[in-house]
Amino acid sequence: MTTKAKRDSTTIPVGREPPIADRESSIPLVKTRTKRRLSFSFFGSIPGRISLIIISLAVFVGIWQILTNAVNDQVILAGPIPVITAFASLLSGNVPAAAAHSENLGSAMIETLEMIAVGYSISLVGIPIGIIMGRWRAAESIIDPWVNAVYAIPMVALTPLIYPLTGGTFSAAVLVVFLISVFTIIVNVYSGVKYTSNNLAEVGKTFGASEFQFLRKIILPASLPDIVAGMRLGLGRAVLGAFVAQVLVTYSGLGQIMMNYQNLINTPYMMATVFAVALIGIIALQSPRIIEHYFFKWKETERLERGFKR
Numbered sequence: 001m002t003t004k005a006k007r008d009s010t011t012i013p014v015g016r017e018p019p020i021a022d023r024e025s026s027i028p029l030v031k032t033r034t035k036r037r038l039s040f041s042f043f044g045s046i047p048g049r050i051s052l053i054i055i056s057l058a059v060f061v062g063i064w065q066i067l068t069n070a071v072n073d074q075v076i077l078a079g080p081i082p083v084i085t086a087f088a089s090l091l092s093g094n095v096p097a098a099a100a101h102s103e104n105l106g107s108a109m110i111e112t113l114e115m116i117a118v119g120y121s122i123s124l125v126g127i128p129i130g131i132i133m134g135r136w137r138a139a140e141s142i143i144d145p146w147v148n149a150v151y152a153i154p155m156v157a158l159t160p161l162i163y164p165l166t167g168g169t170f171s172a173a174v175l176v177v178f179l180i181s182v183f184t185i186i187v188n189v190y191s192g193v194k195y196t197s198n199n200l201a202e203v204g205k206t207f208g209a210s211e212f213q214f215l216r217k218i219i220l221p222a223s224l225p226d227i228v229a230g231m232r233l234g235l236g237r238a239v240l241g242a243f244v245a246q247v248l249v250t251y252s253g254l255g256q257i258m259m260n261y262q263n264l265i266n267t268p269y270m271m272a273t274v275f276a277v278a279l280i281g282i283i284a285l286q287s288p289r290i291i292e293h294y295f296f297k298w299k300e301t302e303r304l305e306r307g308f309k310r
Contacts (some may be wrong), residue, residue: 192226
């Protein structure tokens with residue numbers, strides 16, 4: 001048999017399956033990919049996420065308890081059980097006699113949420129300001145120095161100056177929330193709009209898009225992650241601003257409750273008040289994520305596809 005005949009005899013006819021050995025060698029790779037896909041789908045599902053949250057909370061409480069045992073002083077650091085018990089007592093209205101004049105925790109949380117909602121809603125004016133700064137160079141030259149100057153100033157330091165101007169009213173707290181959150185939103189939106197990909201800009205120019213079409217079809221979709229990030233960061237700053245305003249300006253709400261228990265050296269109840277503030281922050285910071293999920297579903301799909309490819 002010639003060399004050509006030997007080569008032809010080893011060739012697999014069209015339509016026939018590859019040898020069994022070749023098929024078996026590919027089985028481990030398929031199994032590995034299947035396992036990775038199953039693990040990814042589990043942790044990406046709602047039960048998987050809930051499991052991860054429970055595990056992280058258990059780890060946090062465990063570390064907290066270890067630190068409490070190491071300190072061994074409830075005045076310096078209260079343990080998780082006393083703090084949870086104090087939080088339940090505050091919710092039910094069973095407060096220590098020395099703090100009977102303090103506000104109810106439920107009404108204080110509602111008051112704090114109102115401050116955050118009003119101040120943060122006004123601070124969303126930072127979105128169009130950031131878009132204008134990032135899109136037009138003249139606006140950037142005029143606004144950017146002022147934004148950088150004010151953003152560099154610690155807003156907490158300006159808080160005592162607000163009291164004589166506004167009289168320590170609800171509007172004073174709203175002003176503090178606005179000042180602390182608006183510049184974070186402006187800076188993030190401005191960066192996202194300014195550094196839009198040049199390739200996308202060239203596509204818009206090629207198809208002769210108008211300025212409105214350019215903003216709506218290219219700039220806003222491309223800068224959406226930075227806009228949502230700015231909204232989330234600004235909302236976190238708004239929670240901080242409301243708490244700072246209650247402590248330093250209005251002396252009401254959760255800030256007043258925490259200061260009362262600090263003066264009484266009642267650490268579990270003081271930490272329970274801080275826990276209430278953290279709970280408000282956790283709930284509030286989900287709002288931008290919900291907006292992104294329901295109003296920008298195409299972006300969520302794109303994110304999932306990128307994660308799946310990784």
